[in-house]
Amino acid sequence: MTEALFPPPKKNPQKRSIKPTRPPEVRSRASLGLTAAAAEGRFALQQCTHCSAWQYPPRDACVNCLSTDLEWNEIAAEGTLIAETTVQTSPRLYYRERMPWRMGTVQLDAGPVILAHLHEDVAEKSRVRMIARLDRAGQGVLVAMPVEDTPLMEDASLMRELTADPKHRRILITDARASNAPAIAKSLFDAGAATVFAGEAEAWRPYPARSELENLGVDIMPLDVTDTLSVQTLAGEIGGKTDILVNNAQFVRPGGAMSRNDTGFARDEIEVNYLGMMRLAQAFGPAMNSRTSDGINSAAAWVNILYVGALANTAGFGAFAASQAAAYSLSQCLRAEFRDSGLRVMNLFTGPTEDDWFQLLPPPKVLPQAIARELVKGLQAGLEDVWCGDIAKDVRERFRRDPKVLERELTFGSEGP
Amino acid sequence: MALPASYEGVVLAAPFSTTYQRYSIDTAHFWIAKALKGSLDAAGIRKDELDGFSVSSFTLFPDTAVGLTQHLGLSPAWLDHIPMGGASAGVAVRRAARAVQAGDANIIACVAGDTNHIDSFRQLLSSFSRFAMDASYPYGYGGPNANFALLTDRYMTEYGAIREDFGKICVSQRDNALKNPNAVMKKPLTLDQYLNARPIADPIALFDCVMPCAGSECFFVMREEEAERRGIPYARLSAAIERHNAHREDPIQLRGGWTVDIERLWEMARCSPQDIDVLQTYDDYPVIVMMQFEDLGFCEKGTAPEFVRNHDLTITGDFPHNTSGGQLSAGQAGAAGGFIGLVEALRQVTGQAGGTQVKAARKALVSGFGMINYDRGLCSSAVILESGVQA
Numbered sequence: 151m152t153e154a155l156f157p158p159p160k161k162n163p164q165k166r167s168i169k170p171t172r173p174p175e176v177r178s179r180a181s182l183g184l185t186a187a188a189a190e191g192r193f194a195l196q197q198c199t200h201c202s203a204w205q206y207p208p209r210d211a212c213v214n215c216l217s218t219d220l221e222w223n224e225i226a227a228e229g230t231l232i233a234e235t236t237v238q239t240s241p242r243l244y245y246r247e248r249m250p251w252r253m254g255t256v257q258l259d260a261g262p263v264i265l266a267h268l269h270e271d272v273a274e275k276s277r278v279r280m281i282a283r284l285d286r287a288g289q290g291v292l293v294a295m296p297v298e299d300t301p302l303m304e305d306a307s308l309m310r311e312l313t314a315d316p317k318h319r320r321i322l323i324t325d326a327r328a329s330n331a332p333a334i335a336k337s338l339f340d341a342g343a344a345t346v347f348a349g350e351a352e353a354w355r356p357y358p359a360r361s362e363l364e365n366l367g368v369d370i371m372p373l374d375v376t377d378t379l380s381v382q383t384l385a386g387e388i389g390g391k392t393d394i395l396v397n398n399a400q401f402v403r404p405g406g407a408m409s410r411n412d413t414g415f416a417r418d419e420i421e422v423n424y425l426g427m428m429r430l431a432q433a434f435g436p437a438m439n440s441r442t443s444d445g446i447n448s449a450a451a452w453v454n455i456l457y458v459g460a461l462a463n464t465a466g467f468g469a470f471a472a473s474q475a476a477a478y479s480l481s482q483c484l485r486a487e488f489r490d491s492g493l494r495v496m497n498l499f500t501g502p503t504e505d506d507w508f509q510l511l512p513p514p515k516v517l518p519q520a521i522a523r524e525l526v527k528g529l530q531a532g533l534e535d536v537w538c539g540d541i542a543k544d545v546r547e548r549f550r551r552d553p554k555v556l557e558r559e560l561t562f563g564s565e566g567p
Numbered sequence: 568m569a570l571p572a573s574y575e576g577v578v579l580a581a582p583f584s585t586t587y588q589r590y591s592i593d594t595a596h597f598w599i600a601k602a603l604k605g606s607l608d609a610a611g612i613r614k615d616e617l618d619g620f621s622v623s624s625f626t627l628f629p630d631t632a633v634g635l636t637q638h639l640g641l642s643p644a645w646l647d648h649i650p651m652g653g654a655s656a657g658v659a660v661r662r663a664a665r666a667v668q669a670g671d672a673n674i675i676a677c678v679a680g681d682t683n684h685i686d687s688f689r690q691l692l693s694s695f696s697r698f699a700m701d702a703s704y705p706y707g708y709g710g711p712n713a714n715f716a717l718l719t720d721r722y723m724t725e726y727g728a729i730r731e732d733f734g735k736i737c738v739s740q741r742d743n744a745l746k747n748p749n750a751v752m753k754k755p756l757t758l759d760q761y762l763n764a765r766p767i768a769d770p771i772a773l774f775d776c777v778m779p780c781a782g783s784e785c786f787f788v789m790r791e792e793e794a795e796r797r798g799i800p801y802a803r804l805s806a807a808i809e810r811h812n813a814h815r816e817d818p819i820q821l822r823g824g825w826t827v828d829i830e831r832l833w834e835m836a837r838c839s840p841q842d843i844d845v846l847q848t849y850d851d852y853p854v855i856v857m858m859q860f861e862d863l864g865f866c867e868k869g870t871a872p873e874f875v876r877n878h879d880l881t882i883t884g885d886f887p888h889n890t891s892g893g894q895l896s897a898g899q900a901g902a903a904g905g906f907i908g909l910v911e912a913l914r915q916v917t918g919q920a921g922g923t924q925v926k927a928a929r930k931a932l933v934s935g936f937g938m939i940n941y942d943r944g945l946c947s948s949a950v951i952l953e954s955g956v957q958a
Contacts, residue, residue: 174693174704181701207702207941213815232819233724235709235716236769241689242708251707255717255942257818265703265717265942275724291705 152271155305157318157344158446168443170491171244175287180208183222188282188290189534193227195262196220206262227280229258231294234268234275244286247443248311256280256294266292267308271300283312283532286442286492288485304530313532314451314494317342319393324430326350326370328398329505330455330518332362337522339366341530344447347388349373349399351380375399375426378433385433390441394529395434396453399426402507406468419473427454427477431484439491451494451529454481455521458499458542461549462556466511485534496528501541514540570835577664578794578801578955581610581787582913584891586749587898591682591781595626596638598680598900602783603639606676610787610799619645619675619788621663623655623902625691626681645672652937653849654809655679655905657948661807663788673793680783681901688779691901698941709768712776714939715852716768721819722854723770728872730770733853734761736888737774737895739880740850744892746882746922751780751898774895777851782900784910791955800917801955805930806835809948817943823855823936824947825862833864836951840864843951844928845915846886847908849936850893855944859934863949882923890915890923908933909950918957929954 177185180196187194196205199221203214211218234254240246252268256278264280272278278294285291293312296303304315316338323331323338326348335346348363351374363370371388374380375397385392401422403415410416431452441449458464459471460478478497485495502508504515516539528536537543548556583605585598599622607614620643622632630638632648645666649655656679663675681687692710694700707713722728741756756774764773794801808831810824825832833839840863848859857871866874878886891897891911894904912931914920920928934949 174700174708176693177701178697207698233717233721235713235720235771236766237707237709237713237716238766238768239712240708241692241710242704245708251709253706253709253713255721255819263818263942265706267706285705287705289705 151300152302152306154302155310155318155446161444167441168247170442171247172287172490172492173244173285173289174242175289177289178208180210183208184282184292185284185288185290187222188284191282191531191533192224193280193282193292194222194224197223197225204260204262206264225258226260228297229256229264229278229280229294231255231268231272231274231276231278232257248307254294264292266294269293269295269303269308270306271296271303284494284534285312288489288492288494310446314394314496314529315341316394316526316529318344319447319450320345320347320391321394321396322347322349322388322392322434323396323398324349324373324375325399326360326363326368327357328400329359330398330503330521332359332366333518333522334396334398334525335363335366335368337526341526345369347371347392349375349384351375375429376421378429381429381433385437389434389437392434392438393441393447393449394451394453395430395438396455396525397427397430398455400455402457402467402470404467404470404507404510406465410469416469416473419470420476423473424476424480427480435484435487438493439488442491442493449493451496452484452488453496453498453525453529455498455500456481458501458545460499461545462553462560464560494532494534496534496536498525498528498536498538499542499546500538501545568831570831573835574664574668574804574807576791577667577788577804578791579660579786579788579804579913579952580794580799580801580917581606581612581785582910582917582919583609583785584749584907584910585680585783587751587780587782587900589683589751589778589780589898590685592684593682593781595624595680595682595901596630596635598682598781598783599624599635599678600639602680602785603676603678606785606787611797612674612787614641617641617643617674617676619643619663619666619672621647621649621659621675621677623649623651623659623679623905624681625901626687643672645675651905651946652902653851653905653944654935654937654946654948655902656909656933657807657935657950658809658946660788660804660909660950661809661948664804664807667788667790673789675788676785677788678783678785679903679906681781681903683779683781683901696938696940699939703941711851711939712768712771714942715854716771717942718820719770719775719852719854722821722857725821726869726872728854728857730762731758732857732872732875733775734758735875736850736853736856736880737761739884740889740893741896742881743890743923744896747891747897748922750892750896751778752892752896771852775852777894777899777904780898780900782898782903784900784903784906786910786913794956800919800958802913802916802952803955805838805951805953806832807948807950808832809946812945813947820943821858822868823858823862823944825859825934825949829862829864832949832951838930838951843930843932844887845890845912845925845931846888847893847912847931847933848889849905849908849934850889850895851899851904853895855936859936863932863934882925887925887928890920890925905935905937908935912952916952916954
């Protein structure tokens, strides 16, 4: 059984930090379908649309009927571990530094045979349940887990490699004033976070949630994401011990281009939502990049909370959605820039949230507690994309089906004469 | 299925092996040239008399057999490049034999060789196959060690093999290698040393694994009259089979493609396992040796562990096996690992094996196995040779 993970001792400042190494990243294009599913925590394999045969490893043509129409579908995850090995030596540095490494052959009940990582609580030649996760190279990998959950299974070193679990980690929430800040802080503490920092702009302005944060034990620090010096100052102070950064700073106002009279709000939206993320990345990113192999409390994830209008413009909040599209695009750029270190960028997309600026939109609206819950679950599963609430999930489905149709649906005019 | 046309009139001659080296600063081209020259000199054949050329190599990049013709100044009318690793010799023989029979070529040189630089093995792994890249290396990057560890684990569970059984194969081959001056391994190996060796990928330990090295192997294929005319020793080709991606419904590999074709092999050679004087199996790991004992018909499926316990596998034993030490003790010189058994068998039945010679060896079976594409070896081959004219 997995042994409990204890908080690490204070870091020895004289010791060289271990530089990040990674498992192999190169894959065939077909194989990236596994990664795309794992990014959302789904276990999917290719299936032939003609003869329904499952395929593994990923192919370009059906092994059974040679059809080239293969689609990624979720498949029953149960199987049997029929052989295993503990690899003791590898020419690949990443694995060499993490030996011994347990892997095995799993025959799925549905047919395919999979070479997989083995969770340490999986018994020899036993029944297993497969999950898909992203590895430190950001590629989808398959993991055989015990059929029934075991205590502390998330503490296994394999799971720490494949996830960004908040347990024992130090986390910065960038906007203490946001209505979701207390809920997020509470969920992180509940998940075992060692420290939660929250950034506070314009400290002289009172806000009701401050005492709530203080009562939770949050360290409130000065931070204004529109002020480069402020961001750099805080990074100088805590950048070397920020393991997860949750960027919840968001400026939102209703309106599009012509329904506003000037570019004032648009400028604020870009300052906070887009340039704010960039300032944070420039100040915190390099230190986080260098600390992804730093033991139990290594740097693990960068989280953005984004409005789902980032995918396709929602005209009533059109200018805001444009800033979210910019932020989303920048998050993809961050993924590329964090790739070499293995730091995960997780985007949590929400529909309209339950707060003042979305007052006139009909329900459903996303509650702060829902954001907090999905955010922690996403980190615990090491996801890249989290769709929080029914509207976000709905837009994702429509976007996946046909982005042009979604655009047309979101840009209807009013009923004319 | 009807038997294929006989290989009557086709012979193999001029076996040559270079001395293997653990690491080499030279190239595959260098090693291939060395073996080719060795065979030419042994047979007294001039380079210009070759009109067929077959190459197996992993480290020739960016060249292929084509580039080698210009590099080595050859002008063949028949050219082949065989990328089938451990099964290459059998495949090369089948193709060359038919070309010679049909008159497309008169004398074909079949050569395999690779170099081994300090980082060659890691680099070879990283570009070995798409399925390995997608679905096996990301899981611990154990390479073939991990793949064979899985097969060994299952084989042990299924058939009750124990490490001592695998150890006996390795220790016997080391005994044989000590009589082969070309082998990389020069020191005796005891069963205790085998059992207590450093673990590599459980249940596989150090002496279950081949030592990657540099080296090359060569032999010629020609018509019997040609060999007679030139007065060089030769062996007749009695039968040969190959098979790729057999038994794809098996969840894990406990048998190879030989089982599909084995009856044709024996029928074509008009003999049975009892008639074989010396056996050369593909031995990158001992578990695959056991599978070959079974799949080639020397014992029933699942009884190889017992077979090993009951036989002496050394040169002077009742079941001479991998007489040059095989890859486990002579070394695995890349694609030449697919040739080591055939070239040694050819030496054996032509009476040219020197220190490793098995007394009165007239019939030899050589089997090949290659290419772990994802979870199993895909290529299998087997060849039966019979003494023609001895040295």
